[in-house]
Amino acid sequence: MSILLDKNTRVVIQGMTGKEGSFHAREAIKFGTKIVAGMTPGKGGQEFDGIPIFNRIIDAVENEGANASGIFCPAAFAADAILEAAEAGIKLIACMTEGVPVLEMVKIKRALRGTDCRLIGPNCPGITTPGVGKIGFMPNFIHKEGNVGVISRSGTLTYEVIFQLSALGIGQSTSIGIGGDPIVGTTFTDALELFENDPATDLVILIGEIGGTAEEEASRFINEKMTKKVVSFIAGQTAPPGKRMGHAGAIISGGKGTAAEKVTTLKEAGVIVESNPANIGVAAKKVLQEQGLL
Amino acid sequence: MKEYGIPVPRGSVTKRSSQAGQITYDLGSEKVVVKAQIHAGGRGKGGGIKLASSPEEAEKAAQAIIGMQLVTHQTGPKGKEVKKILIEEAKDIKQELYLGIVIDRSGKSEQPVFMASAAGGMDIEEVAANTPEKIIKVGANPVVSYSNFQGRKIAFGLGLDKPLIGELSDILKNLYRLFIEKDASLVEINPLVITEDNRFLALDAKITFDDDALYRHPRIKGLRDPDEEDPLEVIAKEAEVNYIKLDGNVGCMVNGAGLAMTTMDLIKMAGGEPANFLDVGGTASPERIEKAFRILTSDKNVKAILVNIFGGIVRCDRVALGIIEAASNMDLKLPMVVRLQGTNAEEARKIMAESTVNFEVAEGLYEAAEKVAQMVN
Numbered sequence: 001m002s003i004l005l006d007k008n009t010r011v012v013i014q015g016m017t018g019k020e021g022s023f024h025a026r027e028a029i030k031f032g033t034k035i036v037a038g039m040t041p042g043k044g045g046q047e048f049d050g051i052p053i054f055n056r057i058i059d060a061v062e063n064e065g066a067n068a069s070g071i072f073c074p075a076a077f078a079a080d081a082i083l084e085a086a087e088a089g090i091k092l093i094a095c096m097t098e099g100v101p102v103l104e105m106v107k108i109k110r111a112l113r114g115t116d117c118r119l120i121g122p123n124c125p126g127i128t129t130p131g132v133g134k135i136g137f138m139p140n141f142i143h144k145e146g147n148v149g150v151i152s153r154s155g156t157l158t159y160e161v162i163f164q165l166s167a168l169g170i171g172q173s174t175s176i177g178i179g180g181d182p183i184v185g186t187t188f189t190d191a192l193e194l195f196e197n198d199p200a201t202d203l204v205i206l207i208g209e210i211g212g213t214a215e216e217e218a219s220r221f222i223n224e225k226m227t228k229k230v231v232s233f234i235a236g237q238t239a240p241p242g243k244r245m246g247h248a249g250a251i252i253s254g255g256k257g258t259a260a261e262k263v264t265t266l267k268e269a270g271v272i273v274e275s276n277p278a279n280i281g282v283a284a285k286k287v288l289q290e291q292g293l294l
Numbered sequence: 295m296k297e298y299g300i301p302v303p304r305g306s307v308t309k310r311s312s313q314a315g316q317i318t319y320d321l322g323s324e325k326v327v328v329k330a331q332i333h334a335g336g337r338g339k340g341g342g343i344k345l346a347s348s349p350e351e352a353e354k355a356a357q358a359i360i361g362m363q364l365v366t367h368q369t370g371p372k373g374k375e376v377k378k379i380l381i382e383e384a385k386d387i388k389q390e391l392y393l394g395i396v397i398d399r400s401g402k403s404e405q406p407v408f409m410a411s412a413a414g415g416m417d418i419e420e421v422a423a424n425t426p427e428k429i430i431k432v433g434a435n436p437v438v439s440y441s442n443f444q445g446r447k448i449a450f451g452l453g454l455d456k457p458l459i460g461e462l463s464d465i466l467k468n469l470y471r472l473f474i475e476k477d478a479s480l481v482e483i484n485p486l487v488i489t490e491d492n493r494f495l496a497l498d499a500k501i502t503f504d505d506d507a508l509y510r511h512p513r514i515k516g517l518r519d520p521d522e523e524d525p526l527e528v529i530a531k532e533a534e535v536n537y538i539k540l541d542g543n544v545g546c547m548v549n550g551a552g553l554a555m556t557t558m559d560l561i562k563m564a565g566g567e568p569a570n571f572l573d574v575g576g577t578a579s580p581e582r583i584e585k586a587f588r589i590l591t592s593d594k595n596v597k598a599i600l601v602n603i604f605g606g607i608v609r610c611d612r613v614a615l616g617i618i619e620a621a622s623n624m625d626l627k628l629p630m631v632v633r634l635q636g637t638n639a640e641e642a643r644k645i646m647a648e649s650t651v652n653f654e655v656a657e658g659l660y661e662a663a664e665k666v667a668q669m670v671n
Contacts, residue, residue: 027607076509101477101507102397106436109404139606141637154552156604160659163604163636180551182399182479189401209552212399235555238540238562239571242368246536246551246573248506249399254419259559276563277556278659 002129002174003149003194003201004092004118005068011135012037012057012066012090014081015073016048020096024072024137025051031140033133036064057088068092070126070135075099078122082108086117094135095121095185102248105183112185119185123247125155125177138162138175146171147293148284149195151188152207153180153214153247157235157277161207164281170288173201180247182211188218196226202293203229205284206271208262210236211250215262219269229291230271231284234259295496298472300465300483302496305382307331314356314381315349323383328355331378333522335484335500336366336417342376345384352381367417377521385495390414390485391452392421393465395473397480398433406434406473408466410448414485440470461494476514477507526592533585535574542567543670545596545628547586549578549603557602560659566667569596578608580616587620591628598629598669600662605636614642618649629669630654633662 011028015021016038026049029035037060038048044055052064060066069085071078071093078097085093100122112119120127126136130143142159144166152158158177165172176191178184188206195201204226208215215234222230237259239245241252252258263273274283288294295302305326306317318326330342337343342364344355356379365373391414398407410430413421421428430451432444445463454462465486473481480502487495508515520528530537536551540558544566548554551573558568570593574586590596603613613634621630633656634642646655654669656662 023607075506099506101510102479102504103436103474103477103507106397106405110436137607139637142606152552154550156548156550156606157552157556159606159636160553160556160604182397183404187401207552209555214399214401217401233556235552235559237559238568239555239558240538240540243538243571244505245538245555245571248504250551250555254422276660277560278661 002132003198004127004174005129005132005135007132009068009092009133010034010036010064010066011068011070011133012039012060012064014039014057014069014071014085016040016051017043017046017053018072021072022048027137027140028070028134031134032131033135036060037066057084057090061088061090066090068135069094071095071097071122073097079104079108082119083111086112086115086119091117092135093117093119093185094124094126095119096124096126096136097121098123100181102182105181109183109185120176121179121185123181124179124184125158127174127176129174130172136177138177142166143175144171147173147200147202148288149173149198149201149204150175150207151191151195151204152177153209153249154207154235158207160277161205161233161280165284168281168285170281170285170294173198180249182249188214189221192218192221192226192230196228201228202291203231203284203287205280206230206232208232208234209247209250210234210239210245210252210259210262211247211257213257216265219265219271222271223269229287231280231287232266232271232273233277233280234262234266234273235277295472295499298468300468300496301494303382303385305380307378307380309360309378311353311356311360314379315353317381318346318349318352321381321383325384326352326381327384328352328359329380329382330359330362330364330376331380332364332369332374332376333519334366334368334374336368337364340364340366340373342366356381374522385487386490387487388490388492389488391487392418392484393469393486394418394480394482394484395434395469395478403433405436406470408432408434408444408448410452412452414487418482418484434470439474440467458488458492458494465494476501477504477511478502479504526589529592530589533589535572535582535586535589537589538571539593540568540570541595542569543595543597544666545569545572545590545593545599547572547574547583547590547599547601549574549608553602553604557600557663560663561600561667564660564663564667566663566670569593578603578613578616580619583613583616584620584623587624587626591624591626596628598631598666600666601630601632602659602662603634605634605639605642609638610634610636610642611638611645614645618645618651621651626651631656631662631666631669633657633659
């Protein structure tokens, strides 16, 4: 078991004929992912490594049974791509595109509210379930099957953590990069709830960073609802206020959203917050050993 | 704001204090205000705003302000040099209000929110921290957009007189339209004043635009003022390298923003001070590495460099060759620690060790930070 991805997941890649899309589609196939279709408007009827390309998502749904989508198209088209996938009945959308205007995301979140469509991202590395597949661009070699769930707002830092875990012999149930933007489809709280309800996950690692209140909201959820242990790291202790640290969402504004604030709130909720990022894997191992889960 | 029908005082901007008298004369106003034009709030307290009642006084005020190093709570201790001033008509003020729209990122909201307070003219962050009950918040559902009830909620909440309620509603409606149409992430009028003759006037305002939406607002993009930015950050932006200058002496180059922030934290933890944030991009190509090195080393405070690359899709051996090539091209003399982890990391470490360029190679994350901290301490 795992969250969101399983053996029945059939993926359509939006923007599959582009440079990024084609490279990462091939990587995903090597990882075992069922990529059943590609979508690029105007290139319908073509094939990519034997996979049919369609002009519209609805054609991929009707002809190939696509039920999940990965979006690699340019920022100006990403919001439209998300809405098209949702309208076609796709249940899981991962949008890797960086640079989607925040007001577009405001509208999209409102459009998806109350539907059973789950969006991950934008501006994220996607979702990976070792042994099943991936949507996105997390590197294949870092993963290992296991019982730890990983949730993160960043990319390479997430790989670093997953790599640490795998090197210590600790596998992952699923890893989700929720994205570095101010408004994202799946929040920390959403992902925590999925892992809490997943029998294959015993421990969750939450990688946060400065900006916004996602970690504070996660703390509330952990405090009130989580039975599983959570290990965390917060990036940006040394980040200056008022500056956007790469990710659109990583900014301390009006004195709010500092790392210190987030660390305190998480600790109060019973989360094990590791201050040294080199030791996140070790901290997770310790908890698993204490609970007899390793 | 004027374009959107929000009442603003009449006035002009100039870089020359000698023009202040003429501008004041042309305004024909009994009193004028001379305001420093920098990208920071709190200017009044720092001496960047002065009243004048004649063209001569205005010129004197302009002379005092232009060229000054203005320090406010938003500029940092070094302050900012004032290069431009705004001279505008001064009005007698009855009341000062705060009015703003921000995007509320919290999970339950995730929409623009109006904020208003009768405690205008003050530092709104302080008001929010000490007396949050003095701030009225009304969410703006993106589907509904603006509706008059939101304006009434705010106007009655502020305790305004009846004749002013309709006018405030118009201002709110226009401000919301500006916010949406210009892809703002913050619009703030502070203070919005009510004059003695019962009119609204926006005396000071701040707008933050969404960087990610600038592609569809060429005019706003054109408003960028390099004078208000760190010169190195301007160069970095042109080279499309994600760079932010800090005050330390350990330069760092990392792939990915989260890992870059983490690397800064590690440098500090190991006893060093990070000189910058630098995300060279996920792919870390040789060209980008060289550009990044050039930016890093233009900061003369930098005494040592830490390169931290996690090779996922990009192969570490390629990155290693890129680093060696860039360092040789530039004849880089600064001591450097290189940590490459991920795909082909071992080959990469071998390449680094065999190269004639003088690198310290590190394997662990913390080990790398410790090594570089030792170099500067």
